[in-house]
Amino acid sequence: MNGGRQAAFPPWLEGHLGPLIRLISSGHTPPGLLVTGPKGVGKGVLVRAFLQRMACTEAAEGLFGCGRCNGCRSFRGGTHPEILQVTPEAPGKEIVVDSIRSVIEFLSLSHGGPARMVFIEPAEAMNVNAANALLKTLEEPPGGAMLLLAAAQPARLPATVRSRCRLLRVPVPERAALRNWLIPFEQDELSADEALAACLDRPLEARALLDDEAAQAAWRSDRTALETLLRSESPFPVIQRFLECDLASLLPRLQRLLVSAQHYLVQGETDAFARLFGTDLLGPFAAGLGMRETALLYQDSLQWQRELQAPLNPNLRCEDIVLRFWRRVGPS
Template sequence: MSEPQHAYAWQMTQWQDLQRLISAERLPHALLLAGPSAIGKLRFAKALVSYLLCESPGDLAACGQCRSCHFQGEAAHPDFKEICPEEGKRQIGVDQVRSLQHFSAQHAHRNGGRKLVLIHPAEAMNANTANALLKTLEEPASGTLLILVSHSSSQLLPTIRSRCLQLSFGIPRPEMTESWLRDYVGDQSTAQRLLAETGGRPLAARQVFEEDGLASRERFDKGLIALVDGQRSPLQFAEEMLDADILQVLDWWVARLLSLSRHQLADQVLTAESWQRFKAVPSVSVIQGLERALKLRASFSRGVALNKRLILESLFLEWTQLCQNRAVS
C-alpha cells in the first residue's frame, strides 16, 4: 500500500480553509477546485477524498492504515467514484454522469460515512452531460460530496458554478515551488528556468524536465531566430514543428509572447534571452498575437479539427512580417 498523499505545501491555505469547514461540519454538497492546470489541484482533490474517507485522519492527511485507506490503496473504495474522460476520449460521457444518480441513492458503506464523487476536468462535460450533472446537484443526496476540478472554470455552465463552493488555486509563489522542484531536478537554476518556462506551474515544470528538459523549447527558439533571419521560410519552420504536439507548440508560443509582453509593458525579465531581439515588435501586435494563439489553443484542446500545418504557417508568416516591418535584427 502506498503512503497516503497529502496536499502540496503551496496549497496549505486552501487545505486549512477546508479543514475549518470540516470541523464546523459545514462542508457543502459540492466543491469546485478552480485554477490553472498543472499546479496540483487533482492531487489536492485526491488527498481530500482519502482524508474524508479515512477513519482516523491526522491534521494533514489520511492515516494510510485504516480499512478505508486500505481500500483506496488497493482498489476503488465503494463510497468513492471518480469520473474523468475514458481512455482516448476528450469528453466525459453523459452515461458516466447518469450513473451517479444510482451511486448517490445508495447508503454509504461506512456507517454514517460520506460518499464522494470526483469529476475532472469538469470542463470536459458537454452541455448534455453538464445538464445531467445539474440534476444530481439540484437534488443533493445527503452525505454525498461532489468535487469538481476545473482548469477553466469560466467554461462551466453558470448554473453548475453557482451550486458549488469555489476554492480558488492561483499560480503558487516561486519560493514555495522552487525548493520542491529543486529536490526533483537537482539544482536551483534549472528549477528556476523550468518554472519560468511553464508560467510558474510546478507540475508542468516537472513534466518538461521529465520529457526532454528544455531541448524542444530551445529548438523552437532557434527556429524562430532562423525564421526572422531569413534562413528558414515559414513553410519550412511549420514543417519542422509538425512532429511536435500542436498544443505544446502553441503553449511555447503563448509563453514567449506573454513573456515579451510583460517585458515590454512591465519591464519583467524575458524567459528566453534570445527574444531580446523582438523587443521592437509593437506591443499591441504582441497582445493580438497572444489572443489569437490562446483562441487556437482552446479550439485544439476542445478537439476542433483544424489544419495544423496551415495554422503554424500563418502564425510564422505573420511573425516574420511583423519583425520585418520593424526591421528587427
C-alpha cells in the same frame, strides 16, 4: 500523491486540507464544493489527498491517509466503492451527459453506508447538458453525498452550478515559497527559476519538469522548436521542429512567447520566459513582428489551441500553424 510520503505534498495545500477534513467531521458537509485556482496549482492533488484521507481506515487524526490500508489502496487503484472520479475521456475533451448520468446512478446506489463522494475534474469541461444534468443532484445529493468540483476557469461553469457550491480558492503561493519548495529538485542544467518560467509559473508542472525525464524531453523539444522559430529565415525547418513536439505542450509556450514579445515591445526588455531562449533572440523577432501582428498571432494561437481537439493529421496541422505564423511574420 503518496499518502505516506507527506514531505512530497505541496506545503501551500496543507492549510486547505485541515479545514476540509474538519468540515466533514463537524457533520456540516456541503453538498457541493468548488475548488478554484490557476492551472498547475494543485487543485486535483488537494482533492485527491482529501478523498484518500476520507477513504483511509487507519488515519484517526492527521492530514493524510496512511497509504497502506485497504481504503487507501482501493482509492488509489480507483476501485473505492464510495468514491467516484470523473474526468474527460481524453485531455481537452468535454465531460458529456452520460458521465453525469453515471454519477447520478452511482449516488442513487448509496444505501445507508458511508456518504459517497464524487470528484469532477476539470469541472469546466462539462458541456451544457452535463452541467444541467448535475444541477438537481447538487441541490439534494442523496444520502448526504458530496460533490467536489475543480476548475481553473470557474467562469466557464453555469452560474447555477457555481451558486450551489461552497467555494474554496487555492491561490498561487508567493514566489519565494515556490522557489524554496523547488530548489531541492534543481538539476545541473535546470534551475528552479528556469523550470518555473518554462512551465509558465505552474508549480506542479515545474516540479515535474525538474523530476521527470519525459517532461524534460518535452521541454527540450519545445525549446528547440521555439528557438528555431525565433532564428529561422524559412518556415520549413520550423515545421520540422514543430512535428517533433506535442502541440498540447508547445502551444501554451508559443502563446507565452508572444506575451514575452509584447512585453519586450512595451518595456524594451526581455522577461524570464524569453531569457530561456538566449538574450539576443527575442528582441529582433519582436521588433520584426510589431505590436499589431503580435496581438493577432496571439489570437490565432488561442484558435489553434481550440482546434487541437478536432481530428487532423499532425503534419497538416503543424504546417498550417507555422505557415499561418509565417504569413504574419511576413519576411519581406
